[in-house]
Amino acid sequence: MTKKRRSAAWYGKLDKDGFIHRSWMKNQGYPDHAFDGRPIIGICNTWSELTPCNSGLRDLAEGVKRGVWEAGGVPVEFPVMSLGETQMKPTAMLFRNLLAMDVEESIRAYGIDGVVLLGGCDKTTPGQLMGAASVDLPAIVVSSGPMLNGKWQGRDIGSGTDVWKFSEAVRAGEMTLQDFMNAESGMSRSKGVCMTMGTASTMSSLVEAMGMSLPTNAALPAVDSRRMALAHLTGKRIVEMVDEDLKPSDILTKEAFENAILANAAVGGSTNAVVHLLALAGRVGIDLSLQDFEIGSGVPLLVNCMPSGQYLMEDFCYAGGMPVVLKELSHLLRPARTVLGGDIAAYHDGAECWNRDVIRAFDAPLKPAAGLRVLRGNLAPDGAIVKPSAATEALLEHEAAVHVFESIEDLKANIDRPDLPVTADTILVLKGCGPRGYPGMPEVGNMPIPRVLVEQGVRDMVRISDARMSGTAFGTVILHVAPEAQAGGPLALVRTGDRIRVSAARGSLDLLVSDAELAARRAAWTPEAAHYTRGYAKMYVDTVLQADKGADLDFLVGKDTRLVTRESH
CATH class of the missing domain: 3.40.50 (Rossmann fold)
Known part of the structure; x- marks a missing residue:
């Protein structure tokens, strides 16, 4: 029937x-x-x-x-x-x-x-x-x-x-x-x-x-x-x-989300995919965590497109597009149903690549093991992410003193100061740009290189924040630090002159300050006053989840499939 x-x-x-x-x-x-x-x-x-x-x-x-x-x-x-x-x-x-x-x-x-x-x-x-x-x-x-x-x-x-x-x-x-x-x-x-x-x-x-x-x-x-x-x-x-x-x-399904994570690594996809996939999984009741993104960490970069490569989406299309990528990943893809009713395998059936410089073969990639890496440590207890395919490899293992910008306004006012006390080794830290803090978690994590260093020819350095960055951006940028500074995460306690150690290989991000000193700083810390006190923005700030949960509103997680039965007339 x-x-x-x-x-x-x-x-x-x-x-x-x-x-x-x-x-x-x-x-x-x-x-x-x-x-x-x-x-x-x-x-x-x-x-x-x-x-x-x-x-x-x-x-x-x-x-x-x-x-x-x-x-x-x-x-x-x-x-x-x-x-x-x-x-x-x-x-x-x-x-x-x-x-x-x-x-x-x-x-x-x-x-x-x-x-x-x-x-x-x-x-x-x-x-x-x-x-x-x-x-x-x-x-x-x-x-x-x-x-x-x-x-x-x-x-x-x-x-x-x-x-x-x-x-x-x-x-x-x-x-x-x-x-x-x-x-x-x-x-x-x-x-x-x-x-x-x-x-x-x-x-x-x-x-x-x-x-x-x-x-x-x-x-x-x-x-x-x-x-x-x-x-x-x-x-x-x-x-x-x-x-x-x-x-x-x-x-x-969980398998579909895993396929998305694998594909994101292969195409050199945006770090923003993390918060969006986590939020979507929450709506359909799939247990997806930040750690699940590690399944993509060993996947090679196959698509030679900016910002991780040299070509553009028009070239990607003419080379064969996603069907070719899925074919190259076919030995990794999980069986999963699609809008066509059958398995995802049908999406790459008969796919051919017309330009191997744009879409590389799995065994001849643009970069090996280029998927997103999840970092954890006392600076990011609930995680942070970095995109190795867009980073300077030598900076993915780095320890140095930090220079802290307390807010985006602080950064804009001081990033071009000729006397800014930074070197090419300095780690830049930006606070107050997470889901609650900005609010909305803006794409400012790829902070500008200080002018004093730009003039010396420096084009990349380690940058850490609770913000996001544009998918078109590049650099050794550590993002989505959770909990964010505004929520009282350890990022709020970092001071200029502290040292931070980053290891993408070990998946670690640590603030090299004693527990006693951090406890003293926390006792003295107070959050910044809310920027918004009415309307949707207030509702957002009051109910938004942290980045590791997808930054959805807490009361929207899940679904409601009930039919509306009451009439308006």
Whole structure:
């Protein structure tokens, strides 16, 4: 017997309530047979002109609609909050959980049977997945797709990655301000997300590796006609998923998360994937911990894309994209179901690589054992992370005195001081930038190299904070220190002149100060006063979990699949 559709509770009743639900929808031109029991498919769209990465999603929505109609469903597009990574203050991460709430409550409140998630910009993909997983209706992702390669002075340039390099070159006097400004116009040449392997492209790659999108979703450029065709096929597939009752909880298993961790290592993916995967796992009830990310630590870097390599997402697409990566990882991948209903193995069946300089073979990688490393010690009892593929190898084993910035304002006011007492060996420490402290855990962990060192030619040094960093960034940057300083973590007690020892090989991060001295400092410590005292930001600060738990809000962990039965009229 066919399961009764959820939408029947809205559109199938022959009474006053059914009359109201159907008749108001008919003002958009729907005929009677649109409500004859066929599936109603929501298209959850994060399109916004304030989110340039997602500015092409209105067009993709039309492709999804074509596929839904073809398969016998009724597509209904609805908006949710959009998070413009490069545009929002204090940080888009502050609002990821708000987007997740928006998505969850919209799906729950409306009479839809399944949902297509249209996103792309860094926080929109995880936010949408978190919200959809919390309701657990059939769901599938279509990503915005990356921009075309940036072009400047006859060469390719990558969003984010080259921005950091150019900025440092200007500070060092190696690049003119005019050249810096000219490069700006060639950086972003089409709609789409960062064309480096930043957080946006990382998350679309992991969504594919987890089986939550159709194959090739990760790398097709935003303006490539094949992405519109993918949207059409996705619309067709979601109708079939509704008929099969294939839900996120069927796909987002522990094995799927492990496949995402393996894939993240192979593509040189963003450190931000850690907090997003942890938060998503919390929504579906999967026991995923920071330590689970160690399964990727021995995986070699296969994708030669910025910031860990030299190419860009357009090149990754033409070389074969994620299907090739999954094929190279096939001996490591866990059996896991996908939105196609079968195993993830089908995603790389017949995949061929067309450029081995862009996607390396497993036994001839760009870098060996380049996955994220988890660090623990008395400075980070609940963990911290570092990305070896983007770091200077010699700095991954390091001990030195530290220079502390108590806040982002302290850093900005003093980083360019000509008399800043630092050397190339100094470890920079930044406090107050965790989930509560900023609030929102901004992408400021890749602190600028002090000007006095930039002028000496220094381009990397060890930097430690409770912040995140952009997926497009690089350097020996230790992030997500937990607990954060604002929550009273040991990071709050670090003082300039202390010594810290870092060992990526041993997975350790230690403050070389006696327990007695730390106890005395803790007795004298008081947290900084809250920056926000009202609205969503206050709710966030009051309830946000630490980075090692995914920085979700504590009351949003888990899901609620109950049908809403009370009418509004």
